Amino acid sequence: MTDDPSTATDDATHATGADADGSPDAEGSADSGGSADPGSSAEAGTAVRRGRFSGGPAREFLSSLDADAAIFEADLAVDRAHVVMLAEQGIVDDATAGEILAALDDVAAAGHGALSGGEDVHEAIETAVIERVGPDGGRMHTARSRNDEVATCIRYRLREDVLEAIAATLTLREALLEVASEHVETTMPGYTHLQPAQPTTVAHYLLSYEGTVARDTARLLDAYGRVNRSPLGAAAFAGTPFDVDRDRTAELLGFDGTVRNSMDASSSRDFLTEAATALATLSTTLSGLAEDLILFSNKGFIDLSDDYSSTSSIMPQKKNPDTLELTRGVAGDAIGEATGTLSLLKGLPRAYNRDLQRAHAGVFEVAGDVAEATRVAAGAVATADWNEGTLADAAGEGFSTATGVADLLAAAGLPFRTAHEVVAEAAPAIDDGDSPATAAETVDEAARSVLGESLFAYVGRDEVERALDPAESVASRDSAGGPAPDAVRDALAAAADALEEDSATRDARRSSLAAAAESLEAEVASYA
Ligand code: ARG
Numbered sequence: 253m254t255d256d257p258s259t260a261t262d263d264a265t266h267a268t269g270a271d272a273d274g275s276p277d278a279e280g281s282a283d284s285g286g287s288a289d290p291g292s293s294a295e296a297g298t299a300v301r302r303g304r305f306s307g308g309p310a311r312e313f314l315s316s317l318d319a320d321a322a323i324f325e326a327d328l329a330v331d332r333a334h335v336v337m338l339a340e341q342g343i344v345d346d347a348t349a350g351e352i353l354a355a356l357d358d359v360a361a362a363g364h365g366a367l368s369g370g371e372d373v374h375e376a377i378e379t380a381v382i383e384r385v386g387p388d389g390g391r392m393h394t395a396r397s398r399n400d401e402v403a404t405c406i407r408y409r410l411r412e413d414v415l416e417a418i419a420a421t422l423t424l425r426e427a428l429l430e431v432a433s434e435h436v437e438t439t440m441p442g443y444t445h446l447q448p449a450q451p452t453t454v455a456h457y458l459l460s461y462e463g464t465v466a467r468d469t470a471r472l473l474d475a476y477g478r479v480n481r482s483p484l485g486a487a488a489f490a491g492t493p494f495d496v497d498r499d500r501t502a503e504l505l506g507f508d509g510t511v512r513n514s515m516d517a518s519s520s521r522d523f524l525t526e527a528a529t530a531l532a533t534l535s536t537t538l539s540g541l542a543e544d545l546i547l548f549s550n551k552g553f554i555d556l557s558d559d560y561s562s563t564s565s566i567m568p569q570k571k572n573p574d575t576l577e578l579t580r581g582v583a584g585d586a587i588g589e590a591t592g593t594l595s596l597l598k599g600l601p602r603a604y605n606r607d608l609q610r611a612h613a614g615v616f617e618v619a620g621d622v623a624e625a626t627r628v629a630a631g632a633v634a635t636a637d638w639n640e641g642t643l644a645d646a647a648g649e650g651f652s653t654a655t656g657v658a659d660l661l662a663a664a665g666l667p668f669r670t671a672h673e674v675v676a677e678a679a680p681a682i683d684d685g686d687s688p689a690t691a692a693e694t695v696d697e698a699a700r701s702v703l704g705e706s707l708f709a710y711v712g713r714d715e716v717e718r719a720l721d722p723a724e725s726v727a728s729r730d731s732a733g734g735p736a737p738d739a740v741r742d743a744l745a746a747a748a749d750a751l752e753e754d755s756a757t758r759d760a761r762r763s764s765l766a767a768a769a770e771s772l773e774a775e776v777a778s779y780a
Contacts, residue, residue, distance in 0.1 A: 298370040299382040299390065311369075319613040320373035324364040326405040327373050329772065330484065331356055331381075333504035334401075335392055336775045343494050344391045350779035352392050355384035357776075372609070374398045374405075395494035396487055399518040399604045403483040406612045407523065408505060411765070413619035414476045414527055418758050420626035421469040421534065425462050425751050427634040432458040433744055436737045438640050439647040439722045440553065448650030451722035454638050455744070456735035461541050462747050468534040469754050475526045476761065482507035483517035489603035490514060504775065506768030519603040521593075521611050528590040528615045531622045535586035538622075538629050542576040545632065549573050552642050557635035560628070575628050582618075582625040589618040647722035651682045656725040657695060657716060664710040666703075674702045688717035 320327075332353060339349035359367075359380045367376035375398070382389035435454035442452035482505060485491075485498035491514045498510045511517035548554045562574035596611050654675045661671035678698035682691050692713060699707035707716065718724040730736035733743060 298368070298375050299379040300370070300375045314371055315369070316372045316609050316613075317367065317370055317376055321364045322613060322616045323402075323405040323409050324373055325360075326408040327377055327401070328356055328360050329408060329505060329769075330401060330404045331377060331392060332776050333501045333772055334396060334484065336504060336772070336779070337497055337501045338391070338394060339779065340500065341495050341497055343394055343496075346779060348385075348388050348391055351385045352381055352389055353776050353779050355381045355389060358384060372398065372402070374401050395492040395496050396484065397489075397518070399488050400483045400486040400514075402608075403486075403518055403521075404505070406521075407479050407481065407483070407507070409616060410524065410527055410612070410619070411476060411480050413616055413623070414472055414479060414530075415758065415761060415765075417531060417534065417619055417623040417626065418469055418472045418476070418754075420623040420630070421465050421472065422751065422755050422758065424626050424630040424633070425465050425469070425747070425754075427630040428458045428462040428465070429744060429747055429751065431633055431636075431638075432462065432740075435638060436740050436744075437723070438638060438643060439726055440638075440643040441646045441649060441652060442735075448646070448652040450655055450729075451647040451652050451725050452735040453726055453737070453740065454643065455737075455740045456726075458633070459740065459743050459747065461537070464537045465534070466747070466750055466754070468530070468537055471530040471533060472527075473754070473757060475523070475530045477508070479523045479527055480506075480508050480761075481511045481523075482509070483511045485510070486514035486517035489518045504768065504772045506765040515603050519600075519605075519608070521597055521608060524612055524615055525590065525593050525597065528586075528593050528618070531615075531619055532583070532586040532590040535583040535622045535625065538625055539580040539583035541629055541633075542580040545636070546573045546576050546580070549636075551646070553639055553646065555637040555639065556632060557637075559635060560632040575632055579625040579629050579632075582621050586618050586622050589614045644722070648720075649684050651679050651684075651691075653720045653722060653725045654679055656719040656728060659728075660711055660715060660719045661707075666710060670703070674699050674707070677702050688720040691720050692716040 335344065335349050335352050335356075338344040339346050344352075356377075359377055362380075364373070367373065367380060370376035370379055378390070378393055381392055432455040435458070438454040439451050440454050440457060441448045442450050442457070482498065482502035484501045484505070485496045502508075502510050511520070545554065545556070549556050556571070556573055556576075558571070560573070560575045561571045563572065564570040593611055593615060596607055600607060658668065658671040658675045661674060662668040666674075675695060675698070678691075678695040681694045681697075686694070692707075695716065696707040699705065699710075719728070726735050727737065730739050732739060
């Protein structure tokens with residue numbers, strides 16, 4: 253704020269006028285650039301604040317210029333769209349617009365690294381434009397503030413990150429479906445509490461993650477819809493007297509519309525927390541998948557490809573699942589970022605506060621990390637070998653077919669609880685190596701003791717033996733969404749359809765951004 257004694261060193265005229273609240277303008281203003289003369293100062297500093305409010309000893313602390321590299325491209329696009337709109341509305345004449353747009357091309361070609369210091373990329377680019385064009389360059393900042401500008405830049409950049417994360421989820425789903433379709437009949441142990449619980453199949457297991465990741469895609473697509481709205485034209489928070497066309501800048505920048513209320517537009521960041529939490533949720537899904545695959549490779553159920561493994565610098569025999577461990581680890585960063593962003597925003601008063609400067613950079617970074625972790629998980633899944641023999645042997649371990657035997661007795665007319673009691677009585681006496689015939693005998697003994705009659709008074713011996721076989725056990729559980737091969741084939745087909753639909757949605761989003769970028773480029777070229 254400007255009442256900081258270390259920065260508010262004089263009360264002389266401000267570089268670009270006063271804000272709506274009359275405070276010295278640390279934010280830029282909505283004035284026309286005609287009442288002030290931003291290019292005329294010989295004092296050192298940026299065109300915006302000239303010698304004043306340079307930050308003094310807190311200069312570095314105030315500046316986001318380095319972190320703003322992430323929104324350099326975004327800011328150039330936002331500047332271009334704004335200038336085109338100002339010209340179309342007759343707020344800036346075409347010749348001046350042409351000069352500013354040419355200067356922006358030059359600034360773009362020089363790159364972010366060529367910007368001279370300043371509080372942020374917005375100020376630095378404006379300074380660079382004024383250096384090239386002269387005082388008229390300052391007309392670029394007519395009818396806007398850095399507040400709506402930065403909010404627009406964040407959304408412009410974030411939508412790319414979200415689209416990239418969406419694309420990564422599609423890749424992962426494709427890999428999960430591909431491998432699942434090869435293992436519809438491959439039995440494996442299913443666990444609860446990390447103990448063998450019931451046999452299932454590799455396809456059923458992989459589809460369980462495909463379902464979760466599909467919801468991650470949906471959450472990100474949903475977030476995208478709220479990210480992709482333009483705050484531009486809101487100015488500092490209180491609108492502008494200039495006849496701006498907010499819908500036009502939104503269109504030029506590929507946004508689906510505006511955030512209408514100008515105070516909401518420039519100060520809210522819920523779109524950011526929504527994207528951050530969707531990313532954190534995706535990373536949490538990935539961490540579970542990674543953990544499972546680490547355990548499975550430990551048990552010899554899968555062999556990870558060398559491409560997704562690492563070794564030890566001292567123990568030459570080691571093949572470690574490092575990529576999956578890092579995938580699991582990214583969730584820590586993503587959850588931290590989501591929590592950090594919410595914490596930063598909690599309790600912020602309306603409208604703009606400088607805390608906001610610290611809200612977005614970490615989200616961009618984590619979005620890239622989560623997308624990469626998602627692609628790595630997809631690669632690890634696609635290239636791992638599932639050891640069918642080991643999996644089949646393990647599928648029946650720990651009397652995991654017990655529930656199926658109880659189901660059989662219940663289907664034959666016993667109350668399920670009584671059936672459960674019979675099988676529970678048999679459980680401690682059943683060993684992993686027992687043949688189905690031996691195990692059936694053991695259950696029969698239990699039935700005689702619990703029911704006072706033979707098991708085979710209720711069900712056939714062959715039926716019991718089948719229920720004790722892991723593959724038969726799986727095949728019997730054919731309820732919707734269950735592991736029986738037919739149920740899984742239905743689920744695979746439905747998942748493939750949903751994946752195709754989401755891919756089409758993502759492609760449509762991408763091409764509408766490309767079309768907007770092209771049309772903005774054409775508009776800009778028309779001023780040359
Ligand atoms: N760098 C600032 C940010 O990221 C831009 C907005 C500055 N606005 C202000 N009123 N100081 O938030």
